[in-house]
Amino acid sequence: MLQKIGDKLQGSKWLSYVMLGALALVFAAWGAYGIVDFTSHLGNYAAKVGNEEISLERAKTEWQRMEPQYLNLFGGEIPAEQRALLQGRLLDSLVREEVVRQAAAKLGFAVTEAQLRQAYQSEQAFQSEGKFSPQAAMAALAAAGMSPAAYETAKRRELVRDQVAMVVGISEFLTPTEAARLQALEDEQRELRFALLTPQQFAGTAPVDAAAIDAWYKDRSAQYQTIESARVAYGELTLASVSAGIKISDAQLSERYEKNRDRFVEPERRLARHILLTVDKPADSDKVKADADALLKQIQGGGDFAALAKTNSKDPISAAKGGELDLSDRNAFVPEFSAALFALKQGEVSAPVKTQFGWHLIKLETIQAGKSRGLDEVRGELTEEMARELAGERFGERQEQLQQRIERGVGNFDELVKEFGLQPGDIANFVRGAGGGALGNDPKLNEAVFSARAVKEQAVSGPVSLGDDRLVVFRVTEHRPPQTKPLTEVRDSIVAELLRQRGSAAAKAAADAALKRLDAGESLDKVLADLKLKSDAARYVGRTDPGVPVQVLSAAFGGARPQDGKSLRSVIALDEGGVALLAVTASRVPGPETTDPRLRMQRMQREQQRQAQLVSEAYIQSLVNAIKVERNPKAFE
DSSP, X not given: OOOOOXXXXXXXXXXXXXXXXXXXXXXXXXXXXXXXXXXXXXXXXXXXXXXEEEEXXXXXXXXXXXXXXXXXXXXXXXXXXXXXXXXXXXXXXXXXHHHHHHHHHHHTOOOOHHHHHHHXXXXXXXXXXXXXXXXXXXXXXXXXXXXXXXXXXXXXXXXXXXXXXXXXXXXXXXXXXXXXXXXXHHHOEEEEEEEEEOHHHHSOSSOOOHHHHHHHHHHTGGGGXXXXXXXXXXXXXXXXXXXXXXXXXXXXXXXXXXXXXXXXXXXXXXXXXXXXXXXXXXXXXXXXXXXXXXXXXXXXXXXXHHHHHHHHOOOTTTGGGTTXXXXXXXXXXXXXXXXXXXXXOTTOBOOOEEETTEEEEEEEEEEEOOEEOOHHHHHHHXXXXXXXXXXXXXXXXXXXXXXXXXXXXXXXXXXXHHHTTOEEEEEEEEETTTBOGGGTTOHHHHHHHTSHHHHHSOOOEEEEESSTTEEEEEEEEEEEOOOBOXXXXXXXXXXXXXXXXXXXXXXXXXXXXXXXXXHTTOOHHHHHHHTTOOOOXXXXXXXXXXXXXXXXXXXXXXXXOXXXXXXXXXXXXXXXXXXXXXXXXXXXXXXXXXXXXXXXXXXXXXHHHHHHHHHHHHHHXXXXXXXXXXXXXXXTO
8 A cells, every 4th residue: 555665764773662562552652743634614514425424524634645745746736637537536435435434334334443554564665674663654654644543544544445346356266168268368379480670671772862861851851850958057055065064153053952841851751561351352352451450460469471472462563572571761651551550669560451442451670860961072063963954054144135126127147146155067968858958858947948037148147046055056158059950960870761761661562462462372481482581490389488579479369260271371460670570380288287286376367357456446446336426526735
């Protein structure tokens, strides 16, 4: 469901939460990292499926999550027509999800907490070194712009949909007859022989007529246009260059430290062990509590807490370590757990503690007292922080000042660059659509460089942001509009194309004549010898033989099978020009014993999955067709 997150997300340490074995626990500790929650309640809906509504909030949230991908795809701006199409498809997918949810509810399908937890911990993007990693999960969701609650909801929908699809598609299976037909189709081999008649072989030696070259050039002059380009002088401002000139005084540091002293107080942290007993059904809570009481008696009677955690705790992460959790402050846990832990004395074990994840027994192992860090300890941290803030402010101020100056009009570009301390540069060949040099190919800059103001007036333009930490102002000093390349420059390519076309036509004519001779009874060897062509001996090939041109394979297997020893002959056009003279002489299907059993099984599974998917899609579409759906055309406004 999530795209795979790279290795750079796997190195950060997650200190704000301890995984207690239940998916919801991770979500509970992570409320502040979610995406924006629309809470305006507009009193309307994006779509209505039967009697159930898909809220405007949900539709807009999904679009907000997906829009950056589309912006990147379309170069920073989604055309209105494409935006409407993409939003319509998104709404259709939400309608299908709701239809499936309603159908699943009627069929009695449900996703248990255990299933959800297993799916969560199996998510590829949440893995580090092949194992589930809470910190990787946090980084992956943050990178995807998805809150834990939104992920849980989406994963539940996905699992329910898969349950419906599985039940519908499970009835699809390949009969022995179907499996045999599939094998016969995919394993079929055809005996063929072919010869390639290339343009080079049949183009002849006569020179191309000058009039033909001129006519081709005149009719297709648009093909030989240069790409619009310009010479661009620019001045660049970077956040790094602004930062280099910033000095933070001791007085400034002291003032910041005093205002933020609370930030540098490290709270008390505690190292604990716990045993988690989960409650699958609310009715089972009392029984689970009794089990926790029994374990507590064992511990009070001298039982080893760590050993009991290994054998009894349902937290898969900590159980293997004897229930040991990370050294954490009280904010790392849900309130009930935290209150119990921080009420214990070192070495004590709590009575059973109930949270939304089940019943816990908690043992306090170690207390690390809180402390305050002095100014000297945080000097480097504060200096970097203040420098970064000041640099950002000054960068923004310089950008605004440049904007105002350019709007008022700039007389001398070089003086502007010097006045604002910009790094000067020059791009000799900045190409429309491709950019150039150190400025790269930013879409906004490309549009600005070739705007009427920049090209016709040669006015100083910008500033154009090339990211959050870099901007440029520029002036087009030379503009080169598209021009037709001179004939002398493109003559050789025109001649080559005309020769290719002449050779292809001659090859086709020769092949057609050869086909008539073959149909009249002449042997292929005799016909090829007269054409001074060579061909390999006839051989059996499969549908994906890499030694045969794709067009030849397509024609060889696309027609009927040869019957009664009669060969099927044809002339096949090739993509690169020229033709192939083809003769298909026989067909055969190797016996099952010649096919790797694993390959046969994979093939059958692949076909079963394909058929099951088709049936599932058809079933879901039938559900959509059978229910009343109202779509709000203004859902994304």
